[in-house]
Amino acid sequence: MKGICGRLLEIDLTSGKSKALPVKKELYEKYLGGRGLGIKLLYDMLPPKTDPLSPENLLFFLTGPLTGTYVTGSSKFVVVTKSPLTHGWCDSYSSGRISVELKKAGYDGLVIRGKSNHPCYLRMDGKGVEIRDARFLWGKDSFETERMLKEMEKNPSVGVSSIGPAGEKLVKLACINSDFYRQAGRGGVGAVMGSKNLKAIVVKGDKSVETFDRQAIVDLNRKNYRIALKSPVAQARMKFGTPLTLNVTHVGGILPTMNFRFGTWEKALEKIDSVGVYKSLKSHKACLSCFIHCSLVTEVSEGKYKGITLEGPEYETLGMFGSNQLIDCLPVVMQANILCDKLGIDTISAGNIIAFVMECFEKGLISSSQTEGLEIRFGDADASLAAVERIAMRQGFGDILAEGVRSVAHYVGNDSERFAMHVKGLEFPAYEPRGAFGSGLSYAVSPRGACHRRAWPPAKEILGGYPPYTIEGKAAMIKELYDENCVLHSLLVCDMPAKFVPMSLDVYSEYYHAASGESVSKADFLKIADRIETLIRMFNNREGFKRKDDTLPYRTLNEPLPDGPAKGQFIGEENLNKMIDEYYALRGWDVSGIPTEETLKKHQL
Ligand code: SF4
Numbered sequence: 001m002k003g004i005c006g007r008l009l010e011i012d013l014t015s016g017k018s019k020a021l022p023v024k025k026e027l028y029e030k031y032l033g034g035r036g037l038g039i040k041l042l043y044d045m046l047p048p049k050t051d052p053l054s055p056e057n058l059l060f061f062l063t064g065p066l067t068g069t070y071v072t073g074s075s076k077f078v079v080v081t082k083s084p085l086t087h088g089w090c091d092s093y094s095s096g097r098i099s100v101e102l103k104k105a106g107y108d109g110l111v112i113r114g115k116s117n118h119p120c121y122l123r124m125d126g127k128g129v130e131i132r133d134a135r136f137l138w139g140k141d142s143f144e145t146e147r148m149l150k151e152m153e154k155n156p157s158v159g160v161s162s163i164g165p166a167g168e169k170l171v172k173l174a175c176i177n178s179d180f181y182r183q184a185g186r187g188g189v190g191a192v193m194g195s196k197n198l199k200a201i202v203v204k205g206d207k208s209v210e211t212f213d214r215q216a217i218v219d220l221n222r223k224n225y226r227i228a229l230k231s232p233v234a235q236a237r238m239k240f241g242t243p244l245t246l247n248v249t250h251v252g253g254i255l256p257t258m259n260f261r262f263g264t265w266e267k268a269l270e271k272i273d274s275v276g277v278y279k280s281l282k283s284h285k286a287c288l289s290c291f292i293h294c295s296l297v298t299e300v301s302e303g304k305y306k307g308i309t310l311e312g313p314e315y316e317t318l319g320m321f322g323s324n325q326l327i328d329c330l331p332v333v334m335q336a337n338i339l340c341d342k343l344g345i346d347t348i349s350a351g352n353i354i355a356f357v358m359e360c361f362e363k364g365l366i367s368s369s370q371t372e373g374l375e376i377r378f379g380d381a382d383a384s385l386a387a388v389e390r391i392a393m394r395q396g397f398g399d400i401l402a403e404g405v406r407s408v409a410h411y412v413g414n415d416s417e418r419f420a421m422h423v424k425g426l427e428f429p430a431y432e433p434r435g436a437f438g439s440g441l442s443y444a445v446s447p448r449g450a451c452h453r454r455a456w457p458p459a460k461e462i463l464g465g466y467p468p469y470t471i472e473g474k475a476a477m478i479k480e481l482y483d484e485n486c487v488l489h490s491l492l493v494c495d496m497p498a499k500f501v502p503m504s505l506d507v508y509s510e511y512y513h514a515a516s517g518e519s520v521s522k523a524d525f526l527k528i529a530d531r532i533e534t535l536i537r538m539f540n541n542r543e544g545f546k547r548k549d550d551t552l553p554y555r556t557l558n559e560p561l562p563d564g565p566a567k568g569q570f571i572g573e574e575n576l577n578k579m580i581d582e583y584y585a586l587r588g589w590d591v592s593g594i595p596t597e598e599t600l601k602k603h604q605l
Pocket of ligand 1 (some may be wrong): 072073074095285286287290291292293294295494495496497
């Protein structure tokens with residue numbers, strides 16, 4: 001089988017030893033790679049109930065069979081671990097040169113276990129891996145870390161992934177940065193890296209990735225690029241990037257506003273939406289090996305934040321630091337974005353937590369006597385930015401916020417859990433589910449907590465003509481979207497070209513054949529996805545998750561949305577339960593969410 005190396009590199013930071021871990025071809029056939037391989041390995045190798053921040057937790061950096069093959073959108077990797085935020089399954093995706101360099105170094109990924117007795121970084125090339133002293137990097141932000149490591153290598157094109165101070169301080173929303181502006185953001189993967197005293201990973205490969213038919217990959221890229229050039233959706237995405245989503249969610253009434261109280265915000269328009277961000281555009285950029293250059297390089301040209309430049313901000317950051325906090329100033333959102341990236345925290349979780357605190361201040365549930373004098377109120381940009389720093393550095397009240405919104409609600413008490421917007425401890429991303437019930441189901445049953453990457457229901461419910469305020473057909477819709485993305489995240493390609501070109505799983509079947517020489521139909525891909533999602537469910541069940549964890553916050557279930565086209569809508573517990581019943585049945589799980597014997601047999605689990 002081409003396209004894969006057939007082995008991982010296992011590194012034990014406690015003993016300082018490393019060894020190749022062969023991966024049998026049958027595992028690639030049953031699980032593909034990426035997410036699929038990740039759950040198979042985590043399920044088999046991680047002892048149940050492992051403390052996520054203990055040396056025993058495992059940290060996987062995994063590629064897929066399309067990584068490094070020049071298939072469009074294929075410079076992705078996934079970090080798989082047990083999350084310190086949810087204590088369950090965690091898969092966090094990122095672009096990054098490190099994905100391709102790992103394959104070029106001869107490995108499909110890394111398995112990191114143990115804990116170094118001092119800060120260290122991994123330096124890997126085609127000859128092997130070294131565990132090097134990183135005391136000189138400890139405390140540095142992730143941009144400075146990456147810059148220094150690239151300078152030491154005298155090579156700007158090495159792959160570098162690193163954590164900022166937040167990861168070192170075990171902040172539960174700490175991310176892993178790559179190529180400066182790309183983050184494996186969700187679930188606290190940076191804290192797991194920090195718990196192992198691992199500051200960074202540097203990889204430079206020296207081999208080429210063998211493919212079955214490289215010319216076929218080139219031809220498929222050309223064909224699909226021509227389709228993209230004729231697609232208005234792909235063209236809009238290439239011009240405006242993800243900020244365009246803000247215009248979609250505002251019109252659809254699902255733009256999170258004031259801690260998910262409202263679903264629209266007029267003041268966002270032409271300021272922090274596609275038009276506003278486009279005004280700050282310097283250039284377009286794409287991830288390595290992608291013809292959809294959806295990344296916008298922007299710069300602040302005047303005012304207090306003049307000179308700030310970054311790749312972004314992406315929609316999620318605009319939503320969570322913009323409308324959700326009532327901040328309509330793009331330079332502030334950009335500054336928040338840069339701060340989060342450098343200090344190493346997830347912009348989605350951070351923005352969500354700060355908005356929650358703003359609501360607590362508004363309701364008088366928190367006072368400045370608990371926050372070292374800092375009043376954190378809706379619309380207050382300086383307070384928001386100060387809160388980011390305190391979270392990342394675990395300073396004062398920031399130490400409580402660094403544990404995630406669920407913990408902050410426990411600390412605040414007074415029924416504040418009702419408007420703590422999370423599922424299983426992972427903070428909501430920037431889609432209001434009361435205006436699109438499929439998003440509610442998608443968040444509720446997601447094994448990693450509230451997630452916008454398992455499925456992107458707005459494509460159906462806001463743009464695709466599916467009625468948004470009904471539960472009819474939503475279980476089947478979400479299963480279909482989950483399984484499609486599961487295939488893409490296991491082959492390990494970006495899911496955006498699939499949506500915007502669009503490129504169906506039949507197209508990826510052609511790419512897969514060209515890369516690996518194996519023939520897998522769309523139907524077979526979907527069977528593999530069903531198996532993967534079931535095994536992830538089994539992992540979470542083993543960790544103690546139950547049906548009651550597949551739920552939504554009180555606000556989403558009970559409070560009618562007060563504005564926009566979805567005015568008056570709320571999901572309701574009965575509706576959610578019906579959708580969950582249907583979803584479980586479609587998966588072959590019983591009413592408690594436990595896969596039946598028949599299902600296990602079907603999936604050979
Ligand atoms: S579509 Fe955008 S995010 Fe995805 S790989 Fe291409 S440039 Fe990167």
